Amino acid sequence: MDDNVYFCCEYARSSIGSCKACPKAISKNAVKIGFTPDFDHCGTIWFHFSCFFKKCFFRKQLKDDTETSSVFVGFQDLKDTDQQRIRKAHEKLVVALTTGKPEVKKGKRTADDDESEWKPHTKKPKTATHSEKELTVGKHTYQIQDFLYINISRWRVIVLVGIREYYRTAAGGKLRPGKKGISLTVDQYRTLINERLSISKAIEQIKEDKEGKDAIKKKKTKQTKKDKQVAAKTDFDISENRRVIVKSEFVSGSQQVVVDIREYSTAEQSGEIPLPTDKGVTLTEEQWNKLLSLHLTVIRDLADNFGYSEDFADELSS
Ligand SMILES: [Zn+2]
Structure with missing residues (x-):
């Protein structure tokens, strides 16, 4: 890092x-x-x-x-x-x-005297083992990465496209949807996908900004705000209280561009300022690209099994 x-x-x-x-x-x-x-x-x-x-x-x-x-x-x-x-x-x-002498005086040791150093994690996420890959996760469920899945489900009369982390139940090893994630209505899912070009642009811009800053850091000169190019949009509303924000975040030991899809509190709940809730999912660039690559599969499923054939007819025939 x-x-x-x-x-x-x-x-x-x-x-x-x-x-x-x-x-x-x-x-x-x-x-x-x-x-x-x-x-x-x-x-x-x-x-x-x-x-x-x-x-x-x-x-x-x-x-x-x-x-x-x-x-x-x-x-x-x-x-x-x-x-x-x-x-x-x-x-x-x-x-x-x-x-090279020890920084801490050795004296009486107490239970609090844990001298292990704090380091950022640099371990890569575990890759799924053979048996994990074999696990069935049910119908209408498509893997993004590891335990992260897209799932289409029906809740009462509403069809939902979930982007969610799954967990394995202890006994049978079955994968079940967990709490971490967000379920989008088909309209919200479609708005999200329609913003894909702008979201990609935002990802690229943040990556370029980061590279520019690193180069400047090496030269030991200061960057002024004037040097910055006109900023691309980095947040996108997909409903009244749901928003996608592209940003750079410190994830597992390194600075990464992420696409955060999240619900925000409404004015009645928190006053003037909408606050992020825990309904949401933060995708790495790789996961975001995988989600995009699953789009055709998702809308084919929506068309064939959830009555959305007319809504996606254009996209499916092209
Ligand atoms: Zn401390």
């Missing part, structure tokens, strides 16, 4: 967030330290003050960046005492990394 990250620090605004390394909650108003691989697209990964200096994999990058006040974004907003604390920890870390 790209190991050039940015560091930041701030006071925790609530005690909801937890530390990536230990992983206990970070109390409200405590100094937390984190890193972000990319300021534009990605959330910060946070640590307790001491967990960061002991365990965060990327702390090694601080060896060459010794000016504490410019390394940590948000440093100037901290109280003097907290600035001093970070300066000291940073200094100690640089000495330790340069001399």
